[in-house]
Amino acid sequence: MNTIEFLQISSAVVPDREALVEVGGNNKRITYAEMYPAVVKLANALTALGVERGQKIATMSVNSADYVITYYACAMLGVCFVPLNYRAKDEELSHMLNVSNCQAVLVSDRYIEIVERIRGTLTSTQHFIAYDSKHDNYLDYDRIVAEASDDEPWVEIDDHDPTILIFTSGTTALPKGVQLTYLDMTVYVTNQPPADPEIHDKVLVSAPFFHVAGATAMMLAIWSGRTLVILPAFTPEGWLQAVHEERTTHAFVVPTMLKRIMETPDFEKYDISSMRQITYGAAPMPYEVVRRACDIFPPRGCGLINAYGQTESTATLTFLGPEDHDLSTETAVKESRLRSVGKPMPDVEIGIMDERNRLLPPGEEGEICVRSDRVMKGYYKQEDATSSAIIDGWLHTGDVGKVDEGGYLFITGRKKDLIIRGGENISPGEIENCLEAHPAIEEAAVIGVPDQDWGEVVKAVVVLKPGQSITPGEITEYCKSRLSSFKAPQYVAVVNELPRNPMGKVLKNDLRKAYGTATNDHV
Amino acid sequence: MAAQTGKRYTCPKCGSEFIVTKGGDGELMCGDTPLELKK
Structure with missing residues (x-):
């Protein structure tokens, strides 16, 4: 099934429903009946530039309605969509555009300067299209769309053709492009029912569309005939305001977002009673954060879902559902399962x-x-x-x-983060959970450092809660009282913050570079 | 049985599932098997 059919079905079943709503930016509002012709016109505009099935088109933009329209125009033509990580380094961006032979790149104002910096290194990109303002050497998005034909194109695709190429962040090498096919996306979305005139869900997306969590949110929203409320840049206040004003029902957040939302001083000022489901994932969820979320959201009728997956598996592999986050019954067993990522999808x-x-x-x-x-x-x-x-x-x-x-x-x-101490495999996760339960510790990450006797030993890198202090010896003793003694950190670095990627995952390679010595450090 | 836009039907014989994107009069069939409304 071509993913353009998600839109074709929804625009037939719920034409008058808003499909795309931008908040905190241009504030565009586009119904399904308006979205489909917009996709047709962009597809024809791209065809007029010589783009055809099997080729690739990139975007370099924050989330927007035009971003979603661009994806579906590509799907309509059988063109593979390449959403670029706008936080990537210049060298990585050149690599992504060149290795994928992108014919065209669509760029929002914020990233024109970066694209101009790398333009001379690009080997296959012939067309540069500006989404927002007019720029020299760029085609104007609005103009090429306005001048394009309204005729509906039809391109046969193979279910096994790639529809999207998502580059995963490389920490030690250049990014690898993960090819997800029309079939991958179809299997993903059909876990949920299609558009229904009697069910109107509104999903708030703040994860970037270049990440698989954002890309799959875009697919599922259109398949299910939901209103996709697009928050281009996350702030906890902006997120709460969007829920409050748009009456959204569903949202995906990464753990750090959920933590910041709950810590917003004016949290109670916002009406979040419309929310029925918050899904979190893309990085490990600290137990203390999800435990607090269980006290805040389910009692207000908003279920929580932990979704675990990766780009290579088209996002979600397993999920911990709302009933597992409802601690009003079987509290003890459910609390222990909050540390899990649940059970496999069907x-x-x-x-x-x-x-x-x-x-x-x-x-x-x-x-x-x-x-x-x-x-x-x-x-x-x-x-x-x-x-x-x-x-x-x-x-x-x-x-x-x-x-x-x-x-x-x-x-x-x-697997690559396993610590091998004297032949004994040690997983950092268990030690990190133990450390984060300490009242003085805000967050923790564990790495292996070289040791003459054991090969490797455990080192903890911790961020303390404001006003707290603790000695390395106290940390070691605390862990020894709760874990097998060989798992207790032998060294400790106290730092102000942990390095994280945009989705909130701790960058262990950066930690190893900065603190990978057998010493106690205080930064 | 009028087919309403957005309603889903299944074939009790082969298990195929259908969604109506434009409603109309008449009975929906899969081969010679009448479709059943999915509840």
């Missing part, structure tokens, strides 16, 4: 494997592997990386975890 099979790719029984820790029709087609032009990631039909996520007797998946760390 179309997903999870296997825990050892280092020789053998499936392990429940309770044993190993690499989390997955089989599903939603697994990526592969890394673009990287056959070796693809064959390392997909072995005998199983996608190896690189995450380490275990499944309990109830079928709940617990993630304990990244």
